[in-house]
Amino acid sequence: MLTLSNIKNNLRPIFPFTAIVGQEEMKLSLILNVIDPKIGGVIIMGDRGTGKSTTIRGIADLLPKISVVTDDPFNSHPSDLELISGNIKHSVQNDMNLAVQLVNVPMVDLPLGATEDRVCGTIDIEKALINGIKAFEPGILARVNRGILYIDEVNLLDDHLVDILLDSAASGWNTVEREGISVRHPSRFVLVGSGNPEEGELRPQLLDRFGMHAEIRTVKDPHLRVQIVEQRDKFDENPQNYIESYKARQEELKQTIIRAQKLLGSVILDQNLKVKISEICGELEVDGLRGDIVTNRAAKALCAFRGKKQVSSADVRKVITLCLRHRLRKDPLESVDSGTRVKKIFDVVMGIVE
Known part of the structure; x- marks a missing residue:
């Protein structure tokens, strides 16, 4: 049966996120x-x-x-006062009934x-x-x-x-x-x-x-390049069949993200690990405190994504390069990549190397 949803999907097929090779x-x-x-x-x-x-x-x-108030240009949330416009907020506070839709x-x-x-x-x-x-x-x-x-x-x-x-x-x-x-x-x-x-x-x-x-970076491995080309060819030949073949994996990742969003508020990052993160930022001479804050948040998000409630040093190691590499001061004489510098200091501070 041809539905409006099917028509939209045929007009704008999107390559499945779980089918993307590499670029971790x-x-x-x-x-x-x-x-x-x-x-x-x-x-x-x-x-x-x-x-x-x-x-x-x-x-x-x-x-x-997501649930939004119908015909609201700001995609207002039906009840969260931090995510609604002034007019909708007035309606919510006065217990007015609002039309809601999923988009x-x-x-x-x-x-x-x-x-x-x-x-x-x-x-x-x-x-x-x-x-x-x-x-x-x-x-x-x-x-x-x-x-x-x-x-x-x-x-x-x-x-x-x-x-x-x-x-x-x-x-x-x-x-x-x-x-x-x-x-x-x-x-x-x-x-x-x-x-x-x-x-x-x-x-x-x-x-x-x-x-x-x-x-x-552009993939160098010839076998991996061939795999990427073949995946794209299959998608271009029949987008709907290709999307359907990844439906189960897409749904699994979607549910994992939903669970992580719910779990995030109860994730714990202990004081010792917070101190280590700030020590790493200090050793790298990162200006300001954004690096500390973002690394803390990213480590908690990764912990939730992995379905855990206690952040580990492995969680921090996984995200710290992504959070700090662009905050390092540029040294034109420095031959070491910024990401490598972050990992090296992490290992020293965490006692992984002498």
Whole structure:
């Protein structure tokens, strides 16, 4: 039977996340960020044609549907006051009945040529002055609330816009002010940026604001390359059959993520391990405390993903490179890779090597 859902899937088949070969850093970073969006997003830097966009769209398609208030432009949650707009909040507080529907997690691509008005939204000053009402035209930050915002070639985006996006991602709110009129709405999302370092780097101040940094490289192993090509050919020949063949694995990963989200609040990171993380950050001369905070959160998210309640040193070791490599000070004379430096200091501090 041909349904509306089938029509949509045929128009926009998405390569299954669980079918993606290799690129473990990128996949782990995305999974941990959807388990705990407070990690602060991820920037993925690497060669062209390595599946960055495919993987990011795959994780969005994998996530369970969310409940939203029908016809609300901000994807407001039916009951969580931190995730609803002003009008909906007023309705909830007055015990008004709200129409609710299940929708896919929003996945929004930010075009490089986007203006600040398009990103943040605009206020119709004329209508506000004449009619005395706040006429707000929502922007991308409204549409992506409770979803994933993807910026391809983030290193080519205007620094001012990157700053706005990072501020909203960190605070969970977007504020638009013009001519003394102010509108504020929730904007909680996972910020994912990707780019090719050959085309330029982000400023260190902006790079530091991303929670995690994944590096991806073109696969060199010829057998693995053949496997990737064959997988893609099968998908292109018959997308629906290919998607169906991965349905069980997709559902298994989806349920694991859901369980991890529920378990996250009860995960414990003991004081000794927290001190070790901060000692590593100190040894690496990481500026500020973002590195400490993000490593703590990522380790807890990984622990929850593994179905455990007590963070281990193995959990920390798995995520610490992703959390710190982009926060290290650049030394033009240093020949050691930043990720290798992080692992080396981790092993020293944890007593794994002398």
